[in-house]
Amino acid sequence: MGEWFAYDFMQRALLAGVMAGLLCGLVSFFVVLKRLAFVGAGISHSALGGVAIGVLLGINPILAATAFCTLVAWAIGLVSRKGELYEDTAIGILFVTAMALGIALLSLAVGYYADLFSFLFGSILSVTKTDLVLLGVTGTAVAAFLLLFFKELLFICFDYEAASAAGIPTGILYYGLLTSLALTVVVTVKILGIVLASALLVMPAATGYELCKNFRGMLTVAAAHGTIATAAGLWLSYRLNLPSGATIVLCAAALFFAAFILSPYRRAGGRTHSFAA
Amino acid sequence: MIVALENVTVTLSGHRVLEEVTLGFNEGTFTGIIGPNGAGKTTLLKIILGLIKPDCGTVTVFGGPPSGRGNRRHLIGYLPQRQQFDRRFPISVLDAVMMGQVPCIGSLRFPTKQHREAARKSLEMVGLNGEMAGRQIGELSGGQQQLVFLARALCSHTRLLLLDEPTAGLDVMAQQRFYTQVRNLQQDLKLTVILVTHDLGTVAAYADELVCLHKRVYARGEPGRVLLSPALADLFGNNLLPREKEGGLLTNGRMVCV
Secondary structure: OOOHHHHHHHHHHHHHHHHHHHHHHHHHHOOOOOOOOHHHHHHHHHHHHHHHHHHHHOHHHHHHHHHHHHHHHHHHHHHHHHHHOOOHHHHHHHHHHOOOHHHHHHHHHHHHHHHHHHHOOOOOOOOOHHHHHHHHHHHHHHHHHHHHHHHHHHHHHHHHHHHHHHHHOOOHHHHHHHHHHHHHHHHHHHHHHHHHHHHHHHHHHHHHHOOOOHHHHHHHHHHHHHHHHHHHHHHHHHHHHOOOOHHHHHHHHHHHHHHHOOOOHHHHOOOOEEEOO | EEEEEEEEEEOOOOEEEEEEEEEEOOOEEEEEOOOOOOOOOHHHHHHHHHHOOEEEEEEEEEOOOOOOOOHHHHHEEEEEOOOOOOOOOOEEEEHHHHHHHHHHHHOOOOOOOHHHHHHHHHHHOOOOOOOHHHHHHHHHHOOHHHHHHHHHHHHHOOOEEEOOOOOOOHHHHHHHHHHEEEEEEEEHHEEEEEOOOOHHHHHHHHHOOEEEEEEEEEEEEHHHHOOOHHHHHHHHHHOOHHHHHHHEEEOOOEEEOO
């Protein structure tokens, strides 16, 4: 390790980045297979509303964002499952409403704009020990849920109706998946910011999806992608003096596009995303 | 009687889908459910599965309620209507069949070698060889995929098999292969099969009896007699199976397979 790793704040940043990368790799697996990418983007942008409520009420903004994002995730799930609105319509309405609420409320909180900037664009270099503990506890809980119910969740992603018919509690597990997504968004916001948090909820597994024909390989690639992208992005941001969140996302995107070009699906004859009739 | 519905009425989104339906299915029988679009055929299967609760009436499956405590869901295999799915979904054929084992494995448990062996045995039962097991599910033809999903429906100690338009979109050869496989399995394993289909001619050749449904039970009995009943002409018009009628393929109340 070079001189960059000698600093305490850098060690904490790297540890946070690796933990978040691993967690996002696992969560993104289900985001990609259940087509929840827009849900992830919607939840992450909604975090602004939660942060604003926290600031105004004088409670920890991250805790407020956790509760708020979870409620938004459940609302999206409820509306789409009831079929009262198309899921993307519900997300489009809910997340801009939450963001507008956040902007309006924060305008009432005088002098909060510096911290607001760190929530919007992330501040991995200012990760504290408390943040690490929060990330560790949340990440462990989310990973435990996803791994313990892995076979059920995979069945739900592949064939929701058959999974319901098999007696799997699809509704409860779907809400559990949305809650995992919301929790992951909140802990990732500190690193990538509200604007870019959803990037690591999609790109790791999307990379694995391009390279692997089996879910075991896809999961491994997703975890590796999330970890490598955050570590490499952090190092590059230090060397090139670039914003860390944006550099991490650019590294993740570079890895994805490399996988997209090298994908065996494209090399095998240009078959792109297709569906059985 | 394995499945019994008594005076079952169902309303979905304000529309009456089933009206005072009373039906029973005996062990080891192969029943075809026919009827026009919107007749409530799929709803009937979902009631048996416990996925839809009726407004009124009683449903008994294996002597108990179809959902909640004490249900025998693991004894039921279900093949839903053929849906679009991502051909690149990253699972092998064996992984897809293993999904049928999930109810047997149970929550918070991981599959063992025995579960994988049971899944392989299911694949063999539907006539797919071991070489297929490792292939990605999307690489198979539509007919082969339906056989894989049939294997999935069979691999959890299945006694009752519910099939919802399983051959829609398949070519004639694939349809025949599928139905022949189902019929053989039904006889070998003494399965009770309930098949929803629009393919009147084919189902009549394989089923022991037909039920014609349109919100209520219009006709029930031997396939040939049901297809020739006036009630069916009311529902489908007089163009029902003209080729089979003119060719005299309906004999002794049963459709002859040609």
